Amino acid sequence: MSKLSSNWLLMGGILVLALGPLLVLQGREFGATDGHFITAIETDHPDYKPWVEPVIKDSGPEVQTFLFAAQAGIGAGVMGYILGLYKGRSERRERDEH
Amino acid sequence: MKTRYRKWLSLGVMASLSCYILLGSATPVYAMHIAEGFLPVQWAIFWWAVSLPFFLVGLRSLTHITQQKPELKLLLALAGAFTFVLSALKIPSVTGSCSHPTGTGLGAVLFGPSVMSVLGGLVLLFQAVLLAHGGLTTLGANMFSMAIVGPFMAYGIYHLMLRFGNQAVAIFLAATLSDLITYLTTAVQLSLAFPALQGGFLASLFKFVGIFAITQVPLALCEGLLTVLVWNWLQKHGKQELQMLNVFEGH
Numbered sequence: 001m002s003k004l005s006s007n008w009l010l011m012g013g014i015l016v017l018a019l020g021p022l023l024v025l026q027g028r029e030f031g032a033t034d035g036h037f038i039t040a041i042e043t044d045h046p047d048y049k050p051w052v053e054p055v056i057k058d059s060g061p062e063v064q065t066f067l068f069a070a071q072a073g074i075g076a077g078v079m080g081y082i083l084g085l086y087k088g089r090s091e092r093r094e095r096d097e098h
Numbered sequence: 099m100k101t102r103y104r105k106w107l108s109l110g111v112m113a114s115l116s117c118y119i120l121l122g123s124a125t126p127v128y129a130m131h132i133a134e135g136f137l138p139v140q141w142a143i144f145w146w147a148v149s150l151p152f153f154l155v156g157l158r159s160l161t162h163i164t165q166q167k168p169e170l171k172l173l174l175a176l177a178g179a180f181t182f183v184l185s186a187l188k189i190p191s192v193t194g195s196c197s198h199p200t201g202t203g204l205g206a207v208l209f210g211p212s213v214m215s216v217l218g219g220l221v222l223l224f225q226a227v228l229l230a231h232g233g234l235t236t237l238g239a240n241m242f243s244m245a246i247v248g249p250f251m252a253y254g255i256y257h258l259m260l261r262f263g264n265q266a267v268a269i270f271l272a273a274t275l276s277d278l279i280t281y282l283t284t285a286v287q288l289s290l291a292f293p294a295l296q297g298g299f300l301a302s303l304f305k306f307v308g309i310f311a312i313t314q315v316p317l318a319l320c321e322g323l324l325t326v327l328v329w330n331w332l333q334k335h336g337k338q339e340l341q342m343l344n345v346f347e348g349h
Contacts, residue, residue, distance in 0.1 A: 010327045013111070017320040021190040030196045041136060044302070045292055050135025054230035067229050068186050075183030082176045083328075086335040 131225070131240045132284065134233025141291045146238030152246045153219055156212035163209065173332075173339045177205030178217040180328065185221055185244075189320060191313040199321035200280050203273030204328060206249035207256045208343055218245025243283035252276035269329045274322035281314045282307065 021030075041048060058064065137145070164171055184201030191197060205214045219241045225231040232240050252272040259268035285306035294301040332340060 007327060007330055009111075010323045010330075013323045014320055014327070017316045017323070018189050021192045021194070021316075024192065025190075025194050028194050030190050030194055040306075041288070041292055044294065048138075048292070050133070051139065052135040052233065052235045054134045054233060055227050056230060058230040064229070068188070071186035071224070071229070072183050075179045075181075075186065078175060078179035079183065079328075082172050082179070083331055083335070085172065086332070090335040090337070 131222070131232035131244075132236040132288065134226070134230070135235060136233070137236050137239055137287075137291050141287075142235045142238065144238075145236075145242050145287065149215070149219075149238045149241040149246060152212060152215045153241065156214070156216040156219075159210065159212050160216050163213065167342060170339060170342060173208065173336065173343075174205075174213075174217075176328075177208055177214070178220070180204050180325075181214075181218055181221050182224075184321065184324070185225065189317050191316050193313040195313050197281075197310070197313050197317055199317050199324075200244050200248055200277050201321065201325075202244060202248045202280075203252035203269075203276040203321070204325050206252040206276065207269060207272055208340075211246070211249035211253040214249035215241065215245040218249065221245075239287050240284075243280050243287065247283045248276040248280040251279040266326050266329070270322040270326050273325035274318045277318035277321045278314060281310050285310065 160174075163174065181201035181204075184199045186198070188196040188198045200218070202214045202218050205217055219237075222232055222237055222240050222244060226233050226237055226240075252275070255275050256268050256272040259271055262268075285303060288306055289299050289303035292302060293299045294305070
């Protein structure tokens with residue numbers, strides 16, 4: 001198997017793992033892990049009160065979506081830039097060698 | 099690749115996929131960053147004290163790398179961006195709950211674990227301040243699990259597996275296991291801070307681990323595959339940098 005086709009296999013695996021659950025469990029609402037965490041502590045230790053509040057409080061799902069998307073977008077942009085730069089550089093080097 | 103090997107590979111892929119889909123039971127899940135204020139004061143201070151030295155050592159080796167080999171800065175940014183993206187992605191899992199990968203394995207293998215305690219720590223800081231995800235008081239504990247234990251695990255596994263040859267497998271296992279150990283550490287931290295009234299530490303550890311384990315396994319595998327993908331790319335187009343980092347050593 002060439003390197004290229006094994007990369008496609010990798011991508012396929014990632015897609016199946018990430019999107020498979022959406023197909024299998026259609027229509028169910030997916031919970032967030034961190035929330036369950038808090039409920040677990042609150043049920044088992046009802047006396048415990050969190051002693052600090054977040055610096056910027058959670059402003060609801062819309063703002064959350066924006067911030068998480070921004071985080072992923074910025075990171076992906078940086079990665080794409082660097083990987084593209086590397087690719088261009090190595091292709092140029094190959095051309096110069098021939 | 100030999101056809102026989104290929105057959106085994108596709109058989110393995112099919113078998114694991116069917117297992118994966120079969121496991122799709124539905125239980126709520128507890129995992130990842132500990133929320134702001136959800137560690138008692140003494141534990142918050144304790145984990146800060148444990149994590150800080152690692153952070154400082156990491157800072158030193160980070161400045162060392164940028165001064166000695168400034169041409170590696172881009173690769174450093176890549177490793178940072180990789181964790182940044184992955185920790186923003188809450189991926190649905192078979193248990194009907196979402197959780198996110200850590201992405202610290204790649205950087206740990208490339209630059210060593212202590213560098214990742216800085217990069218991972220910065221990601222956690224960003225999420226704690228802007229996203230109300232994690233927290234400043236719990237930053238020490240979250241850093242310990244995601245930016246210290248995870249990367250050290252990845253580094254150790256990578257160099258251990260390298261002795262048996264296949265590099266892609268070594269990378270895959272390093273990334274996958276570092277993701278899992280991160281969650282395991284979080285479970286330990288929470289059980290220490292909140293031992294069950296009956297059964298104590300072990301009982302609550304069992305509970306926490308039992309619940310997140312199945313959710314996290316597919317995500318960890320996902321992270322492993324992604325890391326190998328980026329690794330393949332780097333091997334093709336960033337050979338110079340990889341040689342400079344002597345990641346192939348360790349035999």
